[in-house]
Amino acid sequence: MSTPGFDYTITRTLDAPVDKVWDAWVNPDNYGQWASAEQVALDVRPGGAWSAVMVIPGGARIPLSGTYTEVVPNKRLVMGMNVPGRGEPAIMDLDLTADGDRTQITLSQSFDTAEERDQAEQGSNMLLDGLTSFLAAA
Structure with a gap:
């Protein structure tokens, strides 16, 4: 039974077909470009590990894993992120829905505090901004 938490859900329509959006998330070279990440390693399968060093504005580097x-190709990706000081990983759901040559993407997460949720939501919006720019340039 999950306890009531602080959730967010972001839905956007991307101007790219679903297979291109999926590839942007699961191809390490593509992910590194749009997510401002270095040392990206993605083992995209249930139980597979991922890691990346996010480079945030100002140059700080944050290792994530x-x-x-x-994993449901071109449809759904659920990933846990290890959070320092937290026993269980933070889970992010990513859902893709094909809409002709466009794709609806939905990101959602749940947190214990409003502060954690707000930080994650801001980060996810920045990620989606980067993804949108990457797909527009592709």
């Missing part, structure tokens, strides 16, 4: 819990 986790595992995939659900």
Whole structure:
């Protein structure tokens, strides 16, 4: 039973077909470009590990890692992210819905505090901005 938490859900329509959006998330070279990440390693399968060093504005580098819990190609990606000081990983659900040559993407997460949720939501919006720019240039 999950406890009531602080959730967010972001839905956007991307101007790219679903296979291109999927490839942007699961191809390490592509992910590194749009997510401002270095040293990207993605083992995209249930139980597979992922890691990346995010480079945030100002140049700070933040190492991130986790595992995939659900992988449905071109449809759904559920990944856990290891959070320092937290016993369980933070889970992010990514859902893709094809809409002709466009794709609806939905990201959602749940947190214990509003502060954690707000930080993650801001980060996810920045990620989606980068993804949108990457797909537009592709």
